[in-house]
Amino acid sequence: MFALLSGLSALLLEALALWLLGTADSRTHPLAVVLLPHLAASALLALSALALMPALTARSRRASGLLMFALSAFIPGLGFAGIMAGLWIGRYRLAARRPRGLRTLELPALDPHQRERSGFHQTGAGGFLRNPRAPTPQRLKALVALQHVPGRVASPLLRDLLGDDSEDLRLLAYGMLDRKEKTLNAQIQAERQRLASARSAITLALAHTRLAGLYWELIYQQLAQGDLRTHAAESGLHHAREALALRPNGAGLYLRCGQCLLALGNTTEAEVAFEAARAAGLPDHRVLPHLAELAFLRRDFAAVRRLLAPLASWRGMMGVQKVAQFWSPR
Template identity: 45%
Template sequence: MGSSQLAFAALLAELTAFYGLGSIDAPDLALSAYLAAHAPASLMLALAVYALIPPARSKPRTSVLSLLFSCIFFVPVLGFVGVLAGALMRHLLPRLKAPQRFSAVRLPDLDIHESSEKSAAGFRQAGVRQFLKNERAPVPQRLRAMVALSHAPSRIGSPVLRELLGDSEDDLRLLAYGLLDSREKRLNADIHEARQRYAASRDAEQRSRVAHQLAALYWELIYQGLVQGDLLDYAVGEALRYSETALQTRGNDPALHLQHGRLLQQMGRLEEADAAYRRARELGLPASRVVPYLAELAFARRDFTQVRALLQTMQDWEGLSRLQPVLKFWGQA
């Protein structure tokens, strides 16, 4: 029997109880007849109302049913009407909900600069750095981004990988360390092979060519940030030594003079670095490759007038997107 049928039967039984109470003259007999009909009416109404109570609030079943029955049975008229009215109001009136202090917010879409189907690992190099540094991003996606970064040029990937050595995720730290270690081992293997060829060569031109190669390999260790501390000082010293050896027979190589100047600048020998840069410019190296280093040397000497003069010659150059903020600053200074 459904709750509506139970309620209707309870109402009929209750009306029967009141009819017996008014039609019988003997008070004791009338009360007994009333209670005999009122008790089953109270039980049926209690069962009908109990079926409407949400499951989370209808436990324990015996206690809830006993409470409903008691309210209906021991409060003859008001109890019956009150419980029945309460059950009807619960379904007829709008439900009252507790105010929500917080609302759910949809996760934002991945930035279009951080993802691309064209990339083998699903990420662009332009946004991979910011994505990897976001510790709230899912770890599997950050690992995919790191794999994409492993295919990027070392000058772009190595600094980012070194930053990730302090990440809170063990998997990311281990992968970053492994990628950096493999790059360092490849360069060290190339250096070892070139040193053997340098020691075995007897021709001056060949030694000069291998010395140039060794200087470039040591510079790669420095440029990629694969050596730190004492190893950095050693790599700079070796690169400088081999570049000076190469210059003895390749003195007209502008790129070698530029590399020599950068090594001298790394060691703090600014005047010698300035001369090397200017010699590279004299030998025909484009100004766009030399002027930024000359401006850097002028800044180190605190010759800000010279910095501004050098950078003003670069204002009309195209393809210098990374230097545009610097050019804009010194153009307004």
Template identity: 35%
Template sequence: MISKWLFSGALLLEAGSWASLWLEAPQLQQLLVFTLSHGLACVLLCAAVWLLLPERYRMPLPWSPLFIFSLAFFVPVIGTIGVVAAIFPALYLPRKRNKQAWQAVGIPSLPFRAQLQHHSPIFADGGLQDVLRHAPDPDQRLAALLATRRMPGKDAVPILKLALGDPSDDVRLLAYSMLDKQESDINSHIQNALGELSGVTAKSAGALHATLARWYWELAYLGLAQGSVLEHVLNQASEHAEKGLQAGEGGELYLLAGRIALERGDVERAEVLLHQAQENGMGAAQVLPFHAELAFEAGRYHEIPQLLAKLPEKTRQRPRFAELVRSWT
């Protein structure tokens, strides 16, 4: 409402300023009347336009209103008409905006030092062993040890053994406790099976001997036994496996007995047991890799490509076998 009165006053004063030029009066008087009337008209026009402007165009003061006043005052007639012609279409006929599909954000400032990447060392290409060897933070090395709980025992034990030489007491104690727990659990199963072995029938004894062979083999397979202890564990595993086979256990136990014999270096006995495992229904994917290992131990290297070629396609594509197949074929 105020803007309308201001525009009306500006229009009347601007018309009066031009009418004063036709008055019968000295030129100086006509100029003074024109300048005063034109100046007041520009002030009213400037105030009216400034009030209609959006908030972001009203600042900064006093430059925003002074710019409008200068356009209207210093360019007579055309300036006033130009201000009106520029402002009103822009206010009432704004240009349509396309929907903005992205959000503009400022460029973030760089940190004053490199940020720590807590998870990258654990999941880096080098694996958990590289974390234990090179990570400077003990917490990262502890996290690497805790990650081994989700790994197969065969892969976890070498990492835990590596951690036994860590400079941090916390890392060494955690690695020792995790290794000790695995070994204690297996020994507990062995003691329970030995306790059940006394006073059972011959048929039940076969299953217990097979169980004992598996648990003794687990100690050797995981690397929890070394030196003379390893030799004792393998002897016990072999003895219980043979007793289990004599009691009528077969199939998988033949394969286990063959692996134990192969680990002990008894190539001839291992070959017999592996053939018996295959005759008792063990699949090629389970037996052929150990036939290939046996051929390597026996020095029959020419047999290895033929044995690997007989493996099922799905088995040959597994990470453990893919590189081996490529190197021998």
């Protein structure tokens, strides 16, 4: 309302100044008579402009106001008209073309497979932990809450904290990572002992299958890095193939072989293994995402779209469904 009243007042005063300029005679000092309403109109126009366009003048309101006042005051007529035209274009024409800042969004669907078992949400805890300005006691609390978070999500956050300025956070993050790794390594050693003492084909196949899964967990939870990751992938592939030799119809073992081969960068053999898992009867929702990943690595986006299309209406895992819907043709 203030901007509208100021603009109308400025327009009326400028019109008064022009009328006085055309009607006053030389004996009444026409310059002084005209200047007063003209300067008042210029000042009101500058105030109106500042009120109408706060986003453009928020950082330098005084300089912007003085500039518009000077243009209107020292370039009579044209300066006033130019500022009015600029305000109209900037405020109404351009604003009408831009999308509105606020939109109505749908609430995200609830994923029944995600369960919050701590006071911190996984994503919120990650952002909070990475904030060095947050109080250390609260960051420690968020770090402790990561013990309820899946290893694949927690491990990268814990590794980021190994370089944190807080010694308490560094030590706790290192201890949590070390505990996760030691737990898996202890399970691997125990399974190796079972493998060494196994005598029947069934117990041998089970031991090899468990070892392949444990080595894959080291990779999946990002606990093995660099050469250790390569060793874990090679060991997992070896045990998966040994189990397949004893159980040729094990569809899940073909999948494990494909995962380890993909971790080793052998995409060609990985695709063969994934197709074998599919042919052995593994459900599409477990195989197609891996085949789509291989197609994406080849930059074959048409194949990605084709492979994910059957999963767009599958409601088993909402995360997979959302990815499939993203790739579905519009």
